[in-house]
Amino acid sequence: MVSTKVSLRVFLSGLPILASARITSRSAIEWGPCEEGEFNTTLPVQCGTVAVPLDYTDPDSKTFDLELVKIPALIQPSRGSIQLNFGGPGFSARGGAVATGSLLQAGGTYDLVAFDPRGTGKTIPTICTDDPLYIGQILGETRASNESDTSLQRLWARGQVDAHICQHLGRGNETAEFIGTAFVARDLISVVDALGEDGLLRYWGFSYGTTLGATVGAMFPDRIDKMILDGVQNPHEYYHAHVDFEGWADSDKVFSYFFTSCIEAGPTKCALAALNKTASELEQDTWDFFDKVREAPIPVGSAILDLLVVKGIVVEQLKDTFLWPTTSQLLAVLLYGSDMEAQAVLDPLLNRAGISPLAGFNFTQALWGIHCGDRIPRLGSFEEAIPEFAKLAETSRLMSDVAASITSHCAQWPWHAKEAYPGDFKVKTKNPILFAGNTRDAHTPIRSAYNVSSGFEGSGILEVNGTGHCALSAPSECSFAVIAAYWGNGTLPSTGSVCEAAGPFDGYTWADVFEAGTATNKTERIERRTAYRWWSS
Numbered sequence: 461m462v463s464t465k466v467s468l469r470v471f472l473s474g475l476p477i478l479a480s481a482r483i484t485s486r487s488a489i490e491w492g493p494c495e496e497g498e499f500n501t502t503l504p505v506q507c508g509t510v511a512v513p514l515d516y517t518d519p520d521s522k523t524f525d526l527e528l529v530k531i532p533a534l535i536q537p538s539r540g541s542i543q544l545n546f547g548g549p550g551f552s553a554r555g556g557a558v559a560t561g562s563l564l565q566a567g568g569t570y571d572l573v574a575f576d577p578r579g580t581g582k583t584i585p586t587i588c589t590d591d592p593l594y595i596g597q598i599l600g601e602t603r604a605s606n607e608s609d610t611s612l613q614r615l616w617a618r619g620q621v622d623a624h625i626c627q628h629l630g631r632g633n634e635t636a637e638f639i640g641t642a643f644v645a646r647d648l649i650s651v652v653d654a655l656g657e658d659g660l661l662r663y664w665g666f667s668y669g670t671t672l673g674a675t676v677g678a679m680f681p682d683r684i685d686k687m688i689l690d691g692v693q694n695p696h697e698y699y700h701a702h703v704d705f706e707g708w709a710d711s712d713k714v715f716s717y718f719f720t721s722c723i724e725a726g727p728t729k730c731a732l733a734a735l736n737k738t739a740s741e742l743e744q745d746t747w748d749f750f751d752k753v754r755e756a757p758i759p760v761g762s763a764i765l766d767l768l769v770v771k772g773i774v775v776e777q778l779k780d781t782f783l784w785p786t787t788s789q790l791l792a793v794l795l796y797g798s799d800m801e802a803q804a805v806l807d808p809l810l811n812r813a814g815i816s817p818l819a820g821f822n823f824t825q826a827l828w829g830i831h832c833g834d835r836i837p838r839l840g841s842f843e844e845a846i847p848e849f850a851k852l853a854e855t856s857r858l859m860s861d862v863a864a865s866i867t868s869h870c871a872q873w874p875w876h877a878k879e880a881y882p883g884d885f886k887v888k889t890k891n892p893i894l895f896a897g898n899t900r901d902a903h904t905p906i907r908s909a910y911n912v913s914s915g916f917e918g919s920g921i922l923e924v925n926g927t928g929h930c931a932l933s934a935p936s937e938c939s940f941a942v943i944a945a946y947w948g949n950g951t952l953p954s955t956g957s958v959c960e961a962a963g964p965f966d967g968y969t970w971a972d973v974f975e976a977g978t979a980t981n982k983t984e985r986i987e988r989r990t991a992y993r994w995w996s997s
């Protein structure tokens with residue numbers, strides 16, 4: 461179905477198409493030490509580069525270097541490479557690979573390889589601006605859309621102004637068209653070619669990384685060996701809607717579950733449970749606190765705790781139940797403590813030395829550049845956007861006012877990605893894909909995994925009855941065995957089977973899973989064990 465594109469790519473890279481040539485060819489990548497001090501890790505990481513065209517649609521395109529990191533398999537010789545992507549879009553995949561490498565060793569038989577997608581890390585980073593003046597204005601004006609009855613209009617104006625900055629004062633004209641997901645999908649295949657293994661893609665993607673995975677799977681179905689897509693995003697909406705509505709479908713439920721599971725866990729594990737209140741009273745008090753902060757933002761040292769900041773903290777912490785005991789302590793102080801106690805916990809959170817908002821802006825502009833460029837429709841006016849914001853508010857009370865900013869930006873974004881995957885994600889890949897997710901995920905609900913799986917013929921689903929963003933955020937012996945079997949020999953879990961996980965306040969980690977050990981060979985994995993955490997704060 462995409463043969464013209466595949467042959468275009470092969471033509472551009474000048475690599476032989478014959479499968480036999482791929483099998484006998486050796487890696488074209490020169491692996492060596494990484495830049496001194498770039499990664500602070502005890503893993504034996506190696507670095508290398510692969511040259512790819514900036515514009516895959518132009519046979520005369522100039523090229524640039526993708527920067528790769530590799531974590532060699534524990535057991536050598538390796539069975540090949542698994543490429544990784546950690547989503548956003550906007551996160552550096554190399555940083556994510558190094559941070560989670562010990563957990564992802566996957567039986568220790570594959571090399572792990574990651575490159576920073578176009579627009580992220582040091583790869584084509586600046587679309588809009590690196591002028592601290594503009595960045596300060598942009599960040600200083602980013603507020604919850606529901607902060608006042610004019611803030612939604614202001615957010616809409618901000619979307620237009622920021623687009624102007626990117627287009628007239630920044631480098632958007634030179635870069636924005638070239639960082640879309642279809643090109644990154646081609647980069648994954650270029651790396652497969654350069655690795656010189658069996659010519660097939662092995663890939664593990666998380667969150668937005670599942671949209672990238674679905675896209676490469678649909679564009680290059682004949683090149684897929686194995687692929688786990690965990691924390692599945694609805695790619696139909698990612699490309700074709702104005703808002704990723706479905707992503708927020710379970711957010712309010714997970715927020716409520718935070719309080720019910722806290723009461724169940726009891727006061728020794730969850731501070732809020734010591735207050736002799738019901739789960740629904742605690743939740744109502746939290747909503748009241750949000751309203752209080754909306755009306756009277758709280759000054760903390762050199763920062764302000766406003767509605768977006770406080771919700772941002774809560775929403776971020778819903779991703780990883782490992783943080784829930786701390787979240788509960790924080791809320792206990794904010795809701796029921798004295799002002800002085802509140803200041804004492806907020807100050808280190810909001811005035812973190814060494815954390816530069818300017819660095820954080822690189823992520824923001826990558827997010828705009830990739831997601832907004834990929835999104836196909838645009839909106840002509842604020843009036844046209846009103847029904848979209850209303851539907852967002854209906855979808856999730858918790859997320860609506862923190863998710864509106866990206867919508868305002870994308871609806872008015874000046875560029876489209878040079879290539880868009882044109883299909884419907886109904887495809888049969890050479891080997892089946894494994895979709896994965898948790899029953900309670902506030903960012904990528906499990907229904908999206910079922911949605912996308914229904915289009916990929918023969919694919920399987922690993923559903924974990926756990927809580928947090930991506931199945932890997934809920935440590936489980938059962939899911940570990942399923943993942944190991946899939947990477948081991950392609951075995952899919954039986955349809956309808958669900959893995960159990962520990963409760964969110966139980967403090968159960970992957971280290972506990974590896975000690976319990978259902979895996980065939982855990983010797984070396986345990987040697988490498990650190991305190992495994994999935995989403996680090």
Ligand SMILES: *[C@@H]1O[C@H](CO)[C@@H](O)[C@H](O)[C@H]1NC(C)=O
Nearest residue numbers: 497498499500501502990991
């Ligand atoms: C490197 O990591 C170690 C262990 O996590 C930490 O103690 C140390 O401060 C880190 N060093 C730098 C320069 O970040």
Ligand SMILES: *[C@@H]1O[C@H](CO)[C@@H](O)[C@H](O)[C@H]1NC(C)=O
Nearest residue numbers: 626627628629630631632633
């Ligand atoms: C980018 O392109 C737009 C539209 O063609 C043009 O108006 C603008 O001046 C260009 N920006 C720069 C910095 O050249």
Ligand SMILES: *[C@@H]1O[C@H](CO)[C@@H](O)[C@H](O)[C@H]1NC(C)=O
Nearest residue numbers: 727733734735736737738741
């Ligand atoms: C808890 O609340 C109930 C009902 O409000 C009250 O009867 C009870 O005495 C309280 N217990 C404690 C330990 O405060």
Ligand SMILES: *[C@@H]1O[C@H](CO)[C@@H](O)[C@H](O)[C@H]1NC(C)=O
Nearest residue numbers: 581585586590818819820822
């Ligand atoms: C952000 O991007 C700029 C290049 O535009 C780069 O100089 C800077 O190091 C980046 N910051 C981080 C934290 O990656």
Ligand SMILES: *[C@@H]1O[C@H](CO)[C@@H](O)[C@H](O)[C@H]1NC(C)=O
Nearest residue numbers: 606751849850853857860861
């Ligand atoms: C704004 O907040 C109010 C009060 O909490 C709520 O009733 C309303 O639904 C919110 N609107 C949006 C768009 O989130």
Ligand SMILES: *[C@@H]1O[C@H](CO)[C@@H](O)[C@H](O)[C@H]1NC(C)=O
Nearest residue numbers: 694696697706910911912914
């Ligand atoms: C998947 O999601 C898209 C977008 O929401 C929807 O149009 C489509 O009907 C869904 N497919 C299935 C099988 O549910």
Ligand SMILES: *[C@@H]1O[C@H](CO)[C@@H](O)[C@H](O)[C@H]1NC(C)=O
Nearest residue numbers: 899925926958960961962963
């Ligand atoms: C899933 O987990 C929840 C919360 O721990 C539990 O109440 C429920 O019974 C579990 N569901 C199944 C089917 O085991």
Ligand SMILES: *[C@@H]1O[C@H](CO)[C@@H](O)[C@H](O)[C@H]1NC(C)=O
Nearest residue numbers: 944945946948949950951980
């Ligand atoms: C695949 O490996 C699992 C153990 O990981 C084993 O139980 C199963 O029989 C194997 N299947 C095939 C087809 O080899």
Ligand SMILES: *[C@@H]1O[C@H](CO)[C@@H](O)[C@H](O)[C@H]1NC(C)=O
Nearest residue numbers: 534535536980981982983984
């Ligand atoms: C586990 O791996 C170690 C090191 O590669 C090897 O010595 C040992 O035989 C393996 N054990 C099993 C049960 O495969």
